[in-house]
Amino acid sequence: MRLPLALLEVFDAIARAGSMRGAAEALGVTPSTISHQLKSLEKQMGTALFVRTTRSVLMTEAGRALSRGALPAFDQLANAVQEARDVGGSPRGSLRITLPEFAYTMALAPHIVSFRKAWPEIELELIMTDALVDLMEAGYHAGIRQGDRIEQDMVAIKLGEPLPLAVYGSHDYFERRGKPQSPADLLFHDCIRYRFHRSGRLAPWVFHDAGEPHTVDVSGGLIVSDLPALYQMIADGLGLGYVFRDGPPEALRRTGLASVLTDYLLPIPGLNLYYPREYRSMLPLRLFIDHMRGAFRVDDPGALPAEALQRPASHAPQSSKA
Structure with a gap:
């Protein structure tokens, strides 16, 4: 038998308060409403749940049987409601x-x-x-x-x-290979490329000239999918990297990284x-x-x-x- 939760809530309130008036106060309704809903519950169950006197309301055997299961269930429900309120509502x-x-x-x-x-x-x-x-x-x-x-x-x-971008290289690399003067010069340099984890695509090297973007299809002997490793490889003189200007750790900046082609780079969102x-x-x-x-x-x-x-x-x- 499935009973309306509202009627069971009335039973729970009466059982806890021990009176119709106390249950009415707990639920914010009138005593007559409590009495009417209790009668509806008892009618649907086919048995009396309380014995009413002028002084008190006492549970019948059927009422005590219902309370043994219903009261703990309502306690669990109240705890669940409080937990739901606490989630996102407290600093924990x-x-x-x-x-x-x-x-x-x-x-x-x-x-x-x-x-x-x-x-x-x-x-x-x-x-x-x-x-x-x-x-x-x-x-x-x-x-x-x-x-x-x-x-x-x-x-x-x-x-x-x-976020500003940069093409970084180490002083050691530039001493050996020279500095590119235009994006097209990158075709003759070792460029360390970055591969996205999820898609497997290589990150493009995009430059701007007279307001128009264009991509340089760079090449090199190293591809990496970890930015800290990419910065370290640049610092080790293994090639040039197209990266975030403010991305290198301070320790690597102190080793002497230098940027090139700054006039061809625009920041990204x-x-x-x-x-x-x-x-x-x-x-x-x-x-x-x-x-x-x-x-x-x-x-x-x-x-x-x-x-x-x-x-x-x-x-x-x-x-x-x-």
């Missing part, structure tokens, strides 16, 4: 964010320590991939991507300015944190967003619908759809 719990490796290295890494110190009860899981994923389907709460690579039904938060609208009130996510805003010193912290972001073409080691 899990927060799962997907992002490409370069976004962690260049943007998040310096600020994770301070975030953990500020909110130690939030379990932060960072899933690093260059693939674009369905956040809800994959069970992620948010993602970090370039501004032109965000689904249009998401809320987006700007984390920083456009900056990083944005994005999330489904359904998670806008999730407190761990809000705390993470506020922390990142402060870390990046974002002047305009407003949340924008993703479709409001500019979507220019971008060409660099970045997340890949495939």
Whole structure:
């Protein structure tokens, strides 16, 4: 027999309060409503659940049998409701964010320590991939991507300015091979190429001349799918790399990396944190967003619908759809 949950809730309230009036106060209804709903429940069950007197309401054997199963069930239901409220409503719990490796290295890494110190009860899981994923389907709460690579039904938060690019080489390499004076000169240099994890595509080397973009089909003896390794290979003099200007670790910058062809390079869209609208009130996510805003010193912290972001073409080691 399936009974309306509302009627069982009335039974639970009477059993706990020991009176019709007490149950009415607990549920915010009138005593007459409680009496009417109890009669409806007893009629559907075909048995009396309480013995009513002028002074008290006592459970029958049938009532006690129902209470042994119903009261613990309502306790579990109340706990489940409270847990659901707590998830996202308190500064604790899990927060799962997907992002490409370069976004962690260049943007998040310096600020994770301070975030953990500020909110130690939030379990932060960072899933690093260059693939674009369905956040809800994959069970992620948010993602970090370039501004032109965000689904249009998401809320987006700007984390920083456009990302400048560079063609880096070591002083040792330039002493041996010379410096390219134009993008076409790269055809005669060893170029270390980057391959996307998910799609397997090679990242294109795109340059701008008189406002027009064009791609140089570079070659070389090294291909890598890890940006830190790419920077290290450049520093070791193994070739030139088309990378983020601010990406090399400080230790590698001190070894003497030099950039070339700067007049032919334009920045690509900056990083944005994005999330489904359904998670806008999730407190761990809000705390993470506020922390990142402060870390990046974002002047305009407003949340924008993703479709409001500019979507220019971008060409660099970045997340890949495939």
